[in-house]
Amino acid sequence: MLEIHKFSKIIAANWKMNGSIKFIDNFIDQLNLKNNHNKFVCTIICPPFIYSQHVSKQSDNFYLGGQDCSLFQEGSYTGDISASMLNNIGCQFCIVGHSERREKFNETDDKVAIKASNSLKNNIHPIVCVGETLAQKKNNQTKEVLAKQIRKSIPKNSNNKNTIIAYEPVWAIGTGLTPSLEEINDIHNFIKNEIQDYENFQTLYGGSVKSTNSKEIMKINSVDGVLVGGSSLDIMEFNKILSS
Numbered sequence: 737m738l739e740i741h742k743f744s745k746i747i748a749a750n751w752k753m754n755g756s757i758k759f760i761d762n763f764i765d766q767l768n769l770k771n772n773h774n775k776f777v778c779t780i781i782c783p784p785f786i787y788s789q790h791v792s793k794q795s796d797n798f799y800l801g802g803q804d805c806s807l808f809q810e811g812s813y814t815g816d817i818s819a820s821m822l823n824n825i826g827c828q829f830c831i832v833g834h835s836e837r838r839e840k841f842n843e844t845d846d847k848v849a850i851k852a853s854n855s856l857k858n859n860i861h862p863i864v865c866v867g868e869t870l871a872q873k874k875n876n877q878t879k880e881v882l883a884k885q886i887r888k889s890i891p892k893n894s895n896n897k898n899t900i901i902a903y904e905p906v907w908a909i910g911t912g913l914t915p916s917l918e919e920i921n922d923i924h925n926f927i928k929n930e931i932q933d934y935e936n937f938q939t940l941y942g943g944s945v946k947s948t949n950s951k952e953i954m955k956i957n958s959v960d961g962v963l964v965g966g967s968s969l970d971i972m973e974f975n976k977i978l979s980s
């Protein structure tokens with residue numbers, strides 16, 4: 737597995753269910769031009785499964801990630817993609833437990849933990865997403881919710897060398913809203929230092945990251961990188977985020 741601690745920053749693009757062959761070819765062309773290979777910055781592209789192999793063939797200065805993986809290893813699970821298949825085409829990372837999957841596909845913490853564990857068994861670093869809803873934030877439940885999600889979604893075979901946490905407040909995803917820099921720092925410090933047995937996991941921030949806020953967010957000491965949705969679909973924006 738990659739030694740993820742050697743990276744000073746991790747910048748991951750989650751394309752969600754967007755893109756096409758034409759989009760990808762244009763994106764990668766322009767990414768290759770601008771993304772001077774910096775061995776301390778880890779750039780990860782997570783395309784829809786169907787395009788993974790097309791992206792992976794061109795991945796000489798970025799890593800390939802999945803957006804999800806199956807609960808199962810192999811067999812009669814129509815439509816599913818296993819972690820071993822992701823490994824087979826060169827994936828080194830896999831997002832698990834994204835709030836869209838938790839909400840729209842009924843993924844529980846237990847299921848997220850199995851997916852993270854399957855990823856690890858196949859030499860893939862899981863990026864385990866956690867985050868509070870707006871109602872939970874308003875009720876001052878953020879830290880309680882995050883601690884519970886982390887304890888239940890991170891499996892026993894995880895440690896701070898093989899697993900990444902992504903803090904993605906649900907209310908910040910795709911809304912243009914973000915927590916203040918102080919709030920991000922406070923939450924990241926909480927995640928990294930205050931949950932017993934889960935200390936010092938590399939922690940990414942996600943939720944309305946753009947070229948206009950990425951520099952400030954990545955300057956925060958407790959932030960190890962960003963997980964970018966909408967702005968990762970615009971190569972000009974994404975190149976700016978990479979160079980911030």
Ligand code: 13P
Nearest residue numbers: 750909910943944965966
């Ligand atoms: P946006 O950057 O579009 O808010 O999405 C964040 C996200 O969900 C990344 O996984």
